[in-house]
Amino acid sequence: MSKHDVEMELAQLNIAKARGEMDEPLMKEFVDNLESVNAMAESSEGFIWRLKDESGDATAIQAFDDPLLLVNMSVWQSPDALKGFMYMTHHISFMKRKKEWFEKLTQANYVLWWVPKGHIPDVEEGKLRLEHLREHGESPYAFSFKSRFEPSDLVITKIA
Structure with a gap:
């Protein structure tokens, strides 16, 4: 199978360590804006999917032992689509304020990878x-x- 036979989309995961529980006053402004930022993502050009639970966001999904470590995942048509949402919408104003709500992590806090469409x-x-x-x-x-990296950089093999 050629790597060009499969259309690919961009997946992303990012994590953040909250400075407090979601119901603490410190986190109120962040929590109060989750719904509008998530709606903005979903209406952005190139958006495909995002991780969420019954409440509509992912803050209650405990992916790590530390309950303050939040996880966010989404799939986009391209890196440019994801960057467009991140930097060309109101989302950027929340990114600029992340120190108010989240601790600085010493290791990589996000990852991108290609997934089949x-x-x-x-x-x-x-x-x-x-x-x-x-x-x-x-x-x-x-x-x-x-x-x-582009999808063409991947080596895809067919398993018989």
Whole structure:
């Protein structure tokens, strides 16, 4: 199978360590804006999917032992679509204020990777990609915006 036979989409996982529980006053403004920021993502050009629970966001999804470690995942048509949402919408004003709500992490806090069109990654897949990036650095398997690997950089093999 040629790598060009499969259309690919961009998956992303990012984590953040909250400075407090979601119901604490410190986190109120962040929590109060989740719904509008998530709606903005969903209406952005190139958006495909995002991780959420019954409440409509992912803040209650405990992917790590530390309950203050929040996880966010989404799938986009391209890196440019994801960057467009991140930097060209009201989302940027919240990114600029992240120090108010989140602690600085010492290791990579996000990872990008290519998935076949229509594939919805689960949290475990995202955690594996983040751990791979942390341990091995940038590669077509797990990367950041610093090393924009393209789907054509992947080696896809057909399993008989």
